[in-house]
Amino acid sequence: xxxxxxxxxxxxxxxxxxxxxxxxxxxxxxxxxxxxxxxxxxxxxxxxxxxxxxxxxxxxxxxxxxxxxxxxxxxxxxxxxxxxxxxxxxxxxxxxxxxxxxxxxxxxxxxxxxxxxxxxxxxxxxxxxxxxxxxxxxxxxxxxxxxxxxxxxxxxxxxxxxxxxxxxxxxxxxxxxxxxxxxxxxxxxxxxxxxxxxxxxxxxxxxxxxxxxxxxxxxxxxxxxxxxxxxxxxxxxxxxxxxxxxxxxxxxxxxxxxxxxxxxxxxxxxxxxxxxxxxxxxxxxxxxxxxxxxxxxxxxxxxxxxxxxxxxxxxxxxxxxxxxxxxxxxxxxxxxxxxxxxxxxxxxxxxxxxxxxxxxxxxxxxxxxxxxxxxxxxxxxxxxxxxxxxxxxxxxxxxxxxxxxxxxxxxxxxxxxxxxxxxxxxxxxxxxxxxxxxxxxxxxxxxxxxxxxxxxxxxxxxxxxxxxxxxxxxxxxxxxxxxxxxxxxx
Numbered sequence: 208x209x210x211x212x213x214x215x216x217x218x219x220x221x222x223x224x225x226x227x228x229x230x231x232x233x234x235x236x237x238x239x240x241x242x243x244x245x246x247x248x249x250x251x252x253x254x255x256x257x258x259x260x261x262x263x264x265x266x267x268x269x270x271x272x273x274x275x276x277x278x279x280x281x282x283x284x285x286x287x288x289x290x291x292x293x294x295x296x297x298x299x300x301x302x303x304x305x306x307x308x309x310x311x312x313x314x315x316x317x318x319x320x321x322x323x324x325x326x327x328x329x330x331x332x333x334x335x336x337x338x339x340x341x342x343x344x345x346x347x348x349x350x351x352x353x354x355x356x357x358x359x360x361x362x363x364x365x366x367x368x369x370x371x372x373x374x375x376x377x378x379x380x381x382x383x384x385x386x387x388x389x390x391x392x393x394x395x396x397x398x399x400x401x402x403x404x405x406x407x408x409x410x411x412x413x414x415x416x417x418x419x420x421x422x423x424x425x426x427x428x429x430x431x432x433x434x435x436x437x438x439x440x441x442x443x444x445x446x447x448x449x450x451x452x453x454x455x456x457x458x459x460x461x462x463x464x465x466x467x468x469x470x471x472x473x474x475x476x477x478x479x480x481x482x483x484x485x486x487x488x489x490x491x492x493x494x495x496x497x498x499x500x501x502x503x504x505x506x507x508x509x510x511x512x513x514x515x516x517x518x519x520x521x522x523x524x525x526x527x528x529x530x531x532x533x534x535x536x537x538x539x540x541x542x543x544x545x546x547x548x549x550x551x552x553x554x555x556x557x558x559x560x561x562x563x564x565x566x567x568x569x570x571x572x573x574x575x576x577x578x579x580x581x582x583x584x585x586x587x588x589x590x591x592x593x594x595x596x597x598x599x600x601x602x603x604x605x606x607x608x609x610x611x612x613x614x615x616x617x618x619x620x621x622x623x624x625x626x627x628x629x630x631x632x633x634x635x636x637x638x639x640x641x642x643x644x645x646x647x648x649x650x651x652x653x654x655x656x657x658x659x660x661x662x663x664x665x666x667x668x669x670x671x672x673x674x675x676x677x678x679x680x681x682x683x684x685x686x687x688x689x690x691x692x693x694x695x696x697x
Contacts, residue, residue, distance in 0.1 A: 216261035217297040219290045221254055253537045254283050256290035261301055268308075269293070272350050280464045283536055284432045284566060292343035308351075310361040315344075383590055383598045386691035391590050392421050394583060395576025401583060401693060409579075413559060415486040417572050419478040420556060424592055426475030428599035428641050429456065431592035435566040436460040436536040437555045440512055443471065445480055452476055456642065459535040466532060467642040483555065491551050494561025500543060500550035503562075509544045509553055517542075536566065588692050596641070601688070603637050 255278065257270045272278065273290060281289075297307050299318055321328055322337050341362060348360040383391060393399040396418040398409030411417075423434050433456055443452035451470045458466035494500055508520040516528040519542070534542075540563035542553040554563040569592065577589035 216301055217294045218259045219256050219294050220259065221256055253535070254286065255279070256286050258290065258294060258297070260297075268351065268355065269297075271354075272347060275350065277350060282430075282432045282462055285462075287567065288339060289343040289346065292340040293347050295340065296344055308355070308358045311359065312361050315361040381590075381594050381597075382601045382688040383594060384688060384690055385602065386694055387588075387689040388425055388590070388595070388598060390691045390693060391576070391580065391588065391689075392418050392425075394585070395580045395590075396421050396572075398579070411575075411579075413486065413572075415482050416556065417576070419475075419482040420569065420572075421595065422475045422478045423471070425595040425599060426472045427454075427469050428596050428603075429469060430462060430596060431569055432536065432566045433460055433462070434592075435556055435564065435569055436539055438531070438534075438539055438542070438553050439483070439555055440517070440531065440553065442479065442483075442555065443476065445473070445477060447473075449473060455532075457532045457534065459533060460539075461642065465642065469642065470640065479555065487555075487557055490557050490559055490561040492548065492561075495549040495551070499561060500552070503541065503543070505541050506543050506550075507538075507541050508550075509542050539563075540565070585692050588689065590689075600637050600641055603640050 256273050257265060258273070260266050260269075273286070278286065278289075296318065299321065300307050300310055300314065303314065303317075305314055319337065322332050322340065323334065324331065344362045348358070348362055351358045352360045393403065394401070397414045398406050398411045400406040420434065423429065423437075424431065427434070436457075437460075441454065441457075443454060446452065451472055454469050454471050456466050456469055458464050461467065500506070505522060507522065509517050510520055510526065511518040513528065515532060516530050517534075518526060519529050520526045540552070540554050543550045544553055545551075552561075552563045556564040558564050558568065573591055580588055
């Protein structure tokens with residue numbers, strides 16, 4: 208049996224034209240990389256990854272993929288995942304003395320074995336993690352083989368070879384009903400104890416921010432990177448007479464560049480606005496007092512908003528208008544405005560030091576929340592940002608079915624079919640709320656607990672229970688839907 212090593216000789220870097228840091232590259236490396244970094248021209252986005260090979264040189268084909276039009280349409284979170292997976296694969300092949308453009312299906316199968324089951328690997332991963340690696344590698348090789356026909360694709364899916372772990376998607380997705388979400392947020396994000404009171408042993412200092420962010424994701428169905436990119440100018444004003452405010456997710460903040468409307472419930476909006484006026488304002492004042500904002504490299508000053516555009520002053524003093532819809536997340540974190548107290552970031556979400564928060568930091572926040580809850584004895588009661596999105600979809604599927612049943616339950620089968628043809632059905636509702644262009648994607652990936660649901664069950668509940676109670680009762684025993692563990696215990 209072959210034995211793989213982990214040399215770690217392919218290195219991932221990030222392109223940042225505004226940075227003056229040279230601590231990541233020595234002088235000779237910086238000099239060598241200059242022409243390569245300039246080769247992307249205006250299309251090279253800040254934060255795009257590029258890889259340096261074991262010989263200290265960039266492979267033009269590898270980095271052409273990461274600077275491609277396809278890659279530029281994806282989110283920074285996807286850039287990070289894909290570059291990590293590709294570098295991991297390249298280093299694995301390096302240990303086997305195999306060139307990445309000559310790798311075979313056998314190498315890919317051994318990669319799967321090494322990552323998931325090999326006894327000599329101290330860092331084995333679960334199927335969901337390896338599934339992400341496979342998705343990244345399939346994207347990498349599909350792009351390569353279209354442009355370089357001589358390159359062999361070792362991870363192509365066909366009838367005889369399926370690299371993906373079986374049963375990953377269904378087993379790894381969980382949903383939280385409304386009571387479970389509130390319990391998870393209170394324990395993990397706010398630091399309350401099992402009785403719902405303040406836990407004096409909790410040392411977290413960002414409860415207001417973290418709970419407002421998780422409420423935003425659970426209440427709107429936004430992805431982590433999408434919610435993390437929102438600007439102050441994109442928050443609606445609070446209107447006590449409106450239960451929901453219609454918002455717009457910018458193209459370059461959305462996955463795949465597909466901007467779309469989303470609806471923010473008032474309870475989530477007031478939480479975000481309270482954070483802006485509370486913990487965020489205190490963090491801004493601390494940063495202003497320390498003069499941190501004046502030190503930001505590449506800082507861009509927002510002078511005014513004209514409709515859907517911002518008037519921006521660049522670091523060199525040039526002023527011009529930029530469409531809010533065309534601002535990528537990294538550029539949003541360099542936007543500031545002048546207030547009577549001094550400079551202030553335009554990004555909603557800030558770190559404790561007052562600097563704009565990188566989206567990756569939220570992954571650590573969710574991890575810490577889950578670890579805290581496990582420490583309280585509720586092992587397995589956990590959530591991720593994507594679980595909140597799935598839970599949002601499940602809730603609105605229930606709403607759509609119950610509303611339809613209440614308003615149109617008197618229609619016969621033919622009339623009901625005509626209604627759906629004219630106005631769409633529940634799947635279209637949930638797809639619109641999630642920002643999906645194709646309802647079949649929603650139906651396939653988001654709502655497994657209701658796939659086998661008899662609509663008659665929903666009809667019987669239409670006039671008897673609320674959505675929250677319905678979710679808590681009908682799905683109480685579903686293995687992939689979390690209920691409030693303390694309520695269940697009582």
